[in-house]
Amino acid sequence: xxxxxxxxxxxxxxxxxxxxxxxxxxxxxxxxxxxxxxxxxxxxxxxxxxxxxxxxxxxxxxxxxxxxxxxxxxxxxxxxxxxxxxxxxxxxxxxxxxxxxxxxxxxxxxxxxxxxxxxxxxxxxxxxxxxxxxxxxxxxxxxxxxxxxxxxxxxxxxxxxxxxxxxxxxxxxxxxxxxxxxxxxxxxxxxxxxxxxxxxxxxxxxxxxxxxxxxxxxxxxxxxxxxxxxxxxxxxxxxxxxxxxxxxxxxxxxxxxxxxxxxxxxxxxxxxxxxxxxxxxxxxxxxxxxxxxxxxxxxxxxxxxxxxxxxxxxxxxxxxxxxxxxxxxxxxxxxxxxxxxxxxxxxxxxxxxxxxxxxxxxxxxxx
Numbered sequence: 001x002x003x004x005x006x007x008x009x010x011x012x013x014x015x016x017x018x019x020x021x022x023x024x025x026x027x028x029x030x031x032x033x034x035x036x037x038x039x040x041x042x043x044x045x046x047x048x049x050x051x052x053x054x055x056x057x058x059x060x061x062x063x064x065x066x067x068x069x070x071x072x073x074x075x076x077x078x079x080x081x082x083x084x085x086x087x088x089x090x091x092x093x094x095x096x097x098x099x100x101x102x103x104x105x106x107x108x109x110x111x112x113x114x115x116x117x118x119x120x121x122x123x124x125x126x127x128x129x130x131x132x133x134x135x136x137x138x139x140x141x142x143x144x145x146x147x148x149x150x151x152x153x154x155x156x157x158x159x160x161x162x163x164x165x166x167x168x169x170x171x172x173x174x175x176x177x178x179x180x181x182x183x184x185x186x187x188x189x190x191x192x193x194x195x196x197x198x199x200x201x202x203x204x205x206x207x208x209x210x211x212x213x214x215x216x217x218x219x220x221x222x223x224x225x226x227x228x229x230x231x232x233x234x235x236x237x238x239x240x241x242x243x244x245x246x247x248x249x250x251x252x253x254x255x256x257x258x259x260x261x262x263x264x265x266x267x268x269x270x271x272x273x274x275x276x277x278x279x280x281x282x283x284x285x286x287x288x289x290x291x292x293x294x295x296x297x298x299x300x301x302x303x304x305x306x307x308x309x310x311x312x313x314x315x316x317x318x319x320x321x322x323x324x325x326x327x328x329x330x331x332x333x334x335x336x337x338x339x340x341x342x343x344x345x346x347x348x349x350x351x352x353x354x355x356x357x358x359x360x361x362x363x364x365x366x367x
Contacts, residue, residue, distance in 0.1 A: 003226060004226075004227065004228070004229065004259060005225055005226060005227050005252075005255065005256060005259060006225055006226045007043075007225075007252065008217060008224040008225045008248070008252070009043060009047055009224075010209055010213050010214075010216070010217045010224060010248070011209070011210075011213045011216075012040070012044055012047070015044055015204075015206060016044070016047065016048060016051070018204060019044075019048050019179070020048075020051075022177065022179075022202075023058070023136060023138060023177050026174050027169070027170040027171075027174045027175065027176055027177045027178075028170060028171055028174060029170055029171055029200055029201055029202050030163075030166050030167065030170055030178045030180060030197075030200060030201040030202070031177070031178065031179045031180070031201070031202050031203075031204060032180050032181075032182070032188055032191060032192075032201055032202070032203045032204070033045070033179060033180065033181040033182075033204050033205075033206055034181070034182055034183070034185065034188045034203065034204075034205055034206070034343075034344065034345075035183065035205050035206040035207055035341075036183065036207070036208065036341035036350075036352055036353065037183040037338050037341065037352060038183075038247060038248070038249040038250075038353075039183075039206050039207055039208050039247075039248075040206055040208075040209075040248055041142070041181045041183065041206045042064065042066075042142055042181065044206055045062070045140055045142065045179065045181060049062055049140065052138075056135075057134065057135060057136060058135065058136045058138060059130050059135045059136065059137050059138070060137075060138045060140060061101035061102070061137065061138065061139050061140070062101070062139075062140040062141075062142075063079065063080070063101050063140070063141050063142070064142040064143065065141065065142060065143045065144065065146035065147070066142065066143050066146075070146060070147060070150065071150075072150060073150060073151065073152050073158060074113070076147065076150060076158060077109070077112060077113065077119065080101055080102055080119070080123075081102050081103070081104045081109060081112070081119070081122075082102070082103055082104070083103075083104060083105065083106045083109050101139070102122065102123050102126055103126065104122055108122060120161070120165045123165065124165075124168075124169065124173070124175070127169060127175045127176045128175060130176075131175050131176070136176075136177070137175065137176035137177070138176060138177045138178075138179065139166075139169075139176055139177070139178045139179070140179045140180075140181075141178075141179070141180050141181070142181045142182075143181065143182055143183070143184075144159070144162075144180050144181075144182060144187075145159075145182055145184045145187040147159045147162065148187070163191075163196075163197060166178045166180075167197070167200045170200070171200050183341075185335060185341060185342030185343060185344045186332055186335065186342060186344070188203070188344040188345075189342070189344035191344075192344050192345060203344075203345050205343070205345070207246070208245055208246030208247050208248070208353070209246035209247075209248055210246060211241055211246065213246065214237075214240070214241055214245075214246055214251065215237055215241070217251075218232050218237045218240060218251075219232075219237065221255070225252075225255065227255065227259065229259065229262055229265050230255070230258055230259055230262050230265055230266075230267070231265050231266060232258075232267075233269075235269065236267070236269065236272055239269075239272060239273060239276065240254065240272075240276070242354075243276040243277075243279065243280065243354070243355055243358065244276070244279075244353065244354060244355050245353060245354030245355070246354075247353040247354065247355065250279070250353060250355055254275070254276065254279070257275055258272065258275070261275075279355055280355060280358045280359050280362055281359075281362070282359075283355055283356055283358070283359025283360075283362075284359045284360075284362045284363045284366070286337075286339065286359065287300060287339070287359060287360055287363040288363060290334075290337065290339070292330055292333070293326065293329060293330055293333060294322075294326040294327070294329070294330045295322055295326075295327075295330055297367060298321075298322075299318070299322065299330065300360060300363065300364055300367075301364050301367065302318060302321050302322075303318070303360070304360050304361055304364040307350075307351065307357055307360070307361075308361075311350055312343075312348040312349060312350040313348070313349050313350070314347055314348060314349070315327060315328060315331060315347065315349070331349060335349070338352050339351070339352055339356060339360075340352055340356075
């Protein structure tokens with residue numbers, strides 16, 4: 001099937017070089033990849049995995065927890081372990097293994113379920129076998145915070161046990177690399193400030209595209225997005241950057257709207273401007289519909305004033321106007337609603353994309 005538009009992958013050379021440098025070194029720490037929602041973390045890891053698909057020296061075990069349902073410990077075992085039978089042909093075994101990131105026999109699975117076998121010992125054994133075969137195992141887990149509040153047999157917290165295991169596999173045994181991605185800044189902060197994980201982890205931010213990358217992309221839509229029936233003028237590209245910044249998902253969605261309304265490969269300036277403005281109005285309404293737990297709309301006015309001269313703000317910038325009690329919770333609620341993003345390594349808050357900043361500004365002006 002011939003598509004009129006396909007997802008683009010723009011630049012990210014620095015990010016890919018960083019990841020490749022990491023796996024070229026002997027494992028000695030966990031790597032947490034964080035950044036604003038839809039900044040491209042999952043796409044980056046997917047491209048990284050594709051790059052090494054044919055590399056026989058590297059064995060990547062990848063899992064996106066957005067794609068699976070894990071509500072309890074048995075779900076975790078189902079997702080992380082796939083069952084195969086030793087008497088199956090090699091082809092059938094491989095098709096079975098693809099269901100999970102570690103492979104076990106049905107007998108071993110029964111032992112794990114009845115607590116006669118430790119799943120972490122089973123995982124370590126497979127990683128050791130891969131290493132002995134001259135392969136570099138790499139575990140990639142996207143949105144690991146999905147395992148919070150899950151307990152092993154009602155006792156030990158699963159995510160803590162996983163972290164202990166990952167530290168043992170990287171810093172202590174040097175058996176495999178572990179890459180963990182998350183858009184939940186508060187989850188990353190809990191890891192970042194956890195004394196038990198001190199000197200065991202590195203943190204790497206994946207941000208939105210730069211203006212240079214956006215301009216390149218929008219000038220090369222046929223090459224990068226397989227779009228043949230749309231050409232943008234320099235002024236239109238500047239307008240798109242003004243409204244959406246480097247948010248690739250938003251730009252990609254906006255391109256679909258333009259495609260549906262293009263005539264002979266062109267869209268009128270006023271149509272593009274009005275369409276972008278509709279997106280900002282929708283975000284304005286998100287602020288109108290938000291009911292704060294503590295400060296309601298006054299908080300937005302103060303934040304908007306700060307953002308008029310800065311791209312970000314800190315919690316301490318708000319303390320002069322609001323009591324500290326409840327402030328962190330309020331900011332956390334805004335982050336959970338994807339209105340602001342939080343950088344756990346710097347303590348900075350900022351709007352979830354440039355469009356959200358414009359929506360906040362429009363809301364405050366009309367307020």
